[in-house]
Amino acid sequence: MKLPLLRRDLLVAARRPGEWLIPLAFFTATVAIFPLAIGTRPETLRTIAPGVIWTVALLSSLLSQDMLFRRDIRDGSLEQLLLSPRPLILAVLAKAVAHWLACGLPLIVLAPLLAAWMQLPAEQLLLLLVTLPLGTAVFSLLAVFAEAVAAGASRSRFLGGMLALPLCMPAVIFAAAAVAGDAPAAPLLLLAACLSLAITVLPLAAAGALRASAQGI
Amino acid sequence: MTPRQQRMVLVLFILAGAALTVGLTVAAFRQNLLFFYTPSQIVADEADTAGRTFRLGGLVAEDSLQKSADSIEVRFAVTDTAQAVTVSYSGVLPDLFREGQGVVVRGSWQDGIMIADEVLAKHDENYMPPEAQAAIEAAKTLEQ
Amino acid sequence: MGTSVYATLGRLASPPVFYRIAEASRIWLIGLFLLLFIPGIYGALIGAPPDYQQGEGYRIIFVHVPAAWMSLFIYVNMAGMAAVSLIWRGKTAAICARASAPAGAAFTALTLATGSIWGKPMWGTWWVWDARLTSELILLFIYLGYMALVASIPDRRTAAAAGAILLLVGLINIPVIHFSVDWWNTLHQPATIAKFGAPSIDKAMLMPLLLMAGSFMVFYLAVMATMAQALLLEQEASSQWAKQAAS
Numbered sequence: 001m002k003l004p005l006l007r008r009d010l011l012v013a014a015r016r017p018g019e020w021l022i023p024l025a026f027f028t029a030t031v032a033i034f035p036l037a038i039g040t041r042p043e044t045l046r047t048i049a050p051g052v053i054w055t056v057a058l059l060s061s062l063l064s065q066d067m068l069f070r071r072d073i074r075d076g077s078l079e080q081l082l083l084s085p086r087p088l089i090l091a092v093l094a095k096a097v098a099h100w101l102a103c104g105l106p107l108i109v110l111a112p113l114l115a116a117w118m119q120l121p122a123e124q125l126l127l128l129l130v131t132l133p134l135g136t137a138v139f140s141l142l143a144v145f146a147e148a149v150a151a152g153a154s155r156s157r158f159l160g161g162m163l164a165l166p167l168c169m170p171a172v173i174f175a176a177a178a179v180a181g182d183a184p185a186a187p188l189l190l191l192a193a194c195l196s197l198a199i200t201v202l203p204l205a206a207a208g209a210l211r212a213s214a215q216g217i
Numbered sequence: 218m219t220p221r222q223q224r225m226v227l228v229l230f231i232l233a234g235a236a237l238t239v240g241l242t243v244a245a246f247r248q249n250l251l252f253f254y255t256p257s258q259i260v261a262d263e264a265d266t267a268g269r270t271f272r273l274g275g276l277v278a279e280d281s282l283q284k285s286a287d288s289i290e291v292r293f294a295v296t297d298t299a300q301a302v303t304v305s306y307s308g309v310l311p312d313l314f315r316e317g318q319g320v321v322v323r324g325s326w327q328d329g330i331m332i333a334d335e336v337l338a339k340h341d342e343n344y345m346p347p348e349a350q351a352a353i354e355a356a357k358t359l360e361q
Numbered sequence: 362m363g364t365s366v367y368a369t370l371g372r373l374a375s376p377p378v379f380y381r382i383a384e385a386s387r388i389w390l391i392g393l394f395l396l397l398f399i400p401g402i403y404g405a406l407i408g409a410p411p412d413y414q415q416g417e418g419y420r421i422i423f424v425h426v427p428a429a430w431m432s433l434f435i436y437v438n439m440a441g442m443a444a445v446s447l448i449w450r451g452k453t454a455a456i457c458a459r460a461s462a463p464a465g466a467a468f469t470a471l472t473l474a475t476g477s478i479w480g481k482p483m484w485g486t487w488w489v490w491d492a493r494l495t496s497e498l499i500l501l502f503i504y505l506g507y508m509a510l511v512a513s514i515p516d517r518r519t520a521a522a523a524g525a526i527l528l529l530v531g532l533i534n535i536p537v538i539h540f541s542v543d544w545w546n547t548l549h550q551p552a553t554i555a556k557f558g559a560p561s562i563d564k565a566m567l568m569p570l571l572l573m574a575g576s577f578m579v580f581y582l583a584v585m586a587t588m589a590q591a592l593l594l595e596q597e598a599s600s601q602w603a604k605q606a607a608s
Contacts, residue, residue: 149510149523150513155513162506163527165502166503166506202530209523212519212522213519213522
């Protein structure tokens with residue numbers, strides 16, 4: 001029932017590959033900066049790798065969230081969504097899934113390459129592959145929430161990113177701590193708790209914010 | 218689905234999500250989630266501290282502080298009253314640092330001694346004038 | 362009980378009524394602030410004895426602790442008013458939430474600054490990234506994000522509703538801040554006063570601390586009321602009462 005929306009968002013993403021390719025290229029290129037800037041000593045790279053990869057993953061998610069609702073507001077399809085009898089919360093979830101497929105999933109595919117660049121050993125790569133789906137899903141939910149809250153302020157670019165950033169911090173802390181890997185169990189569980197909390201609260205809050213923004217558009 | 222059923226599904230979804238979140242958090246807190254390790258954990262080798270930087274927390278053992286004659290290096294033992302770990306530190310100690318005081322030390326192993334690169338003093342949540350502290354000490358001595 | 366208090370206040374306080382109450386009470390709030398602040402700061406700097414462990418340096422708690430309490434209290438209060446503005450469409454509640462944010466952000470920044478100044482001599486560092494300090498910093502970012510959000514949405518009702526939803530989602534951070542010192546063994550001390558059993562602070566120190574906390578609270582009310590008045594006038598500029606009040 002919610003699939004037409006998801007299909008539409010994915011179709012739009014496929015027609016405008018720039019929107020998700022640019023964050024992806026940004027992600028890859030920025031990770032490559034670190035060995036070049038800090039030096040290529042394997043121990044140093046290994047120590048900073050979890051933090052670097054997670055920071056850059058967050059930045060690329062923030063970079064790609066800007067267009068989530070902007071076009072829908074401009075061409076009036078957001079109003080159609082609000083008027084439709086289907087629950088708005090499903091539309092919001094479809095947005096989050098589309099955002100994740102376009103910008104979370106490619107990061108997971110790229111992770112082995114980045115791990116090789118950052119001299120990350122296999123067991124830490126495994127942890128990275130476990131944490132990436134959880135953490136990027138939290139990012140996508142927060143991205144949809146923050147953009148929905150900021151939907152009324154169509155003039156201010158990057159406001160949504162500013163709102164999502166502090167709320168993303170716990171997920172970054174737990175994800176990077178899990179990959180750093182001294183005792184990954186506790187941060188992994190807390191990261192999973194972040195995701196479950198995000199999926200419980202944020203679609204509802206985002207739907208509410210979209211309804212509120214409709215008064216002002 | 219009728220709107221009523223939709224609302225029921227939503228409420229159930231939120232309750233399930235909240236329960237799952239609480240469950241995961243509680244499970245996480247069962248694990249070790251530590252800012253520092255205690256000397257007993259270090260001695261029992263629970264912390265896997267070989268070759269990496271870690272934090273050690275405890276009390277500075279009484280009569281363990283030794284100042285080096287020709288450098289600013291100091292040595293002291295950090296204890297949790299059961300076990301003790303010897304720490305060496307070159308640098309300025311915080312005001313609150315004294316024997317019997319709580320500290321958090323960051324450093325790594327070198328020849329069986331913990332070489333600290335940071336010593337932080339932890340203070341307790343009790344606030345009282347020096348006279349009151351003296352009275353409590355006197356009462357303790359009387360009891361003994 | 363808490364919500365019913367908010368509900369009554371929200372319905373009673375129509376904008377003109379609120380404006381008049383705020384106007385009349387300002388002088389009293391300023392007087393009460395001085396009445397609490399002057400003996401409070403005297404007790405804090407001179408009256409209270411030095412601490413058995415930290416000597417004179419501990420006196421910064423008389424600013425640090427009340428500021429930290431206020432940073433959390435204001436946030437919870439804003440979230441309460443946000444809920445009222447969403448549920449009962451309370452205009453004044455939405456304005457008060459918005460008018461509280463600068464004071465909340467300022468108290469949070471003050472908490473971080475005084476904590477830093479205190480941490481250097483006592484702990485031996487300006488800053489540690491432990492749970493308490495990190496979550497207080499995130500609180501500051503949430504305050505700033507909220508202020509940026511409501512400032513950049515031109516439509517008043519949209520700004521109020523979007524801000525309210527952000528405040529309610531950010532509420533998750535508050536218990537993390539309060540309990541972080543109990544959950545993790547951080548460098549920050551556990552609670553002295555807000556705990557089960559008697560506060561573990563000497564009476565001669567507790568009195569000035571409570572006076573300072575009271576004065577901060579009154580200060581917040583005065584600042585919030587004044588800012589809310591300004592926001593109300595701006596919003597209701599076309600209405601009859603606002604024209605009268607402004608003339």
